[in-house]
Amino acid sequence: MRQIAKILWIAPSIIAVGFIAAACTPTVQIVAPDKPIEINLNINMKIEQNVRVRVERELDRANQANPGIF
Amino acid sequence: MMNSVSKFLPKTIIGAVFAVFAATAALAVDNGGPVDTAIASRIIGEQANGYLGFVRTPTTAQADLQRTINEINIRRRAVYTEVATSQNETVDRVALLQALRQIQKAAIGDYFRDTANVWCAKSATTRSLQAADGTIVISCAAQ
Numbered sequence: 765m766r767q768i769a770k771i772l773w774i775a776p777s778i779i780a781v782g783f784i785a786a787a788c789t790p791t792v793q794i795v796a797p798d799k800p801i802e803i804n805l806n807i808n809m810k811i812e813q814n815v816r817v818r819v820e821r822e823l824d825r826a827n828q829a830n831p832g833i834f
Numbered sequence: 835m836m837n838s839v840s841k842f843l844p845k846t847i848i849g850a851v852f853a854v855f856a857a858t859a860a861l862a863v864d865n866g867g868p869v870d871t872a873i874a875s876r877i878i879g880e881q882a883n884g885y886l887g888f889v890r891t892p893t894t895a896q897a898d899l900q901r902t903i904n905e906i907n908i909r910r911r912a913v914y915t916e917v918a919t920s921q922n923e924t925v926d927r928v929a930l931l932q933a934l935r936q937i938q939k940a941a942i943g944d945y946f947r948d949t950a951n952v953w954c955a956k957s958a959t960t961r962s963l964q965a966a967d968g969t970i971v972i973s974c975a976a977q
Contacts, residue, residue: 809949810968811927819931822917827935830913833906834936 869906872899879945879953880936882972884929885910889945889953934970937962948974 811819827834869886872878877896881887885907892900910932911925918928937946940956947953954960954974961973 808927809930809970811931811964811970812968815921815923816931816964816968819917819921819923819928820935822921823928823932823935826913826917830909833909833913834932 868899868902873940873944876943876945876955878903879947880933880940881947882930882933882937882949883926883947884914884933884936887947889947930970930972934962934964934972937972946972946974948972950974 869878876889878886878888878899886903888896888900888903910929914925914928914932917923918925921928937956940946942956942958944956945953946956946960946962948960949970949972952974956962959976961971961975961977963971965971
C-alpha cells in the first residue's frame with residue numbers, strides 16, 4: 765500500500781519536472797543575420813534625364829566619399 | 835613580478851586597441867582583395883538592385899566572403915538612403931542608377947544579375963543603358 769502511494773506520488777512529479785524543463789527550453793532561436801538584402805525591382809525604372817543628372821551628381825560624390833564599397 | 839605585469843599590461847592594451855583600429859581602417863578601404871578576386875572568379879557579381887550578390891548559394895567555406903559582402907551592402911544601402919533623401923527620390927531608384935554604373939564599369943566576363951533576376955556574364959550582347967524613353971535597361975538578353 766505504501767509502495768503504491770509512493771509510486772503515485774513520484775510519477776506525477778517526474779512528469780511535472782519534465783513539463784517545467786520543457787517550458788524552460790528556449791524555443792525562440794535567433795538565426796544569424798546573414799540574410800542578403802533582397803532584390804526588389806518592382807519599381808518604376810523610367811528615370812527622367814534631369815532626375816538622373818542630379819542623382820548621378822550625388823552618387824559621384826558618395827562614390828568618392830566611400831572608397832571600397834563601389 | 836607584479837611590477838613587470840603592470841608594466842607589460844598597458845602596452846598590451848594599447849597594442850590591442852591599435853590592432854582593432856588598424857583592422858577597421860583596413861576594412862574601410864578593402865575592396866581590392868577578396869571582393870575583387872571573387873568578382874574576377876565569377877563567385878559574386880553586381881545585381882540590378884544595386885547590391886553585390888552570390889552567383890550561386892554560398893558554401894560554408896565562403897562565410898567570410900558573405901560577411902564582407904553583407905557589410906558592403908549595408909554600407910551601400912546607407913549611401914543610397916542618404917542620396918535618396920537629399921534628392922527626394924526612392925532608395926530603390928537611386929540603387930538602380932548605381933547598379934547601372936556598376937554594371938557599365940564591370941569587365942567583360944564579369945557576372946551580373948539583371949532586372950529579370952537572371953545571372954549572366956557581361957558580353958557584347960548584354961545591355962546596361964538608359965533607353966530613349968528614360969527606362970533603365972539592365973539585361974542579359976540581347977535586344
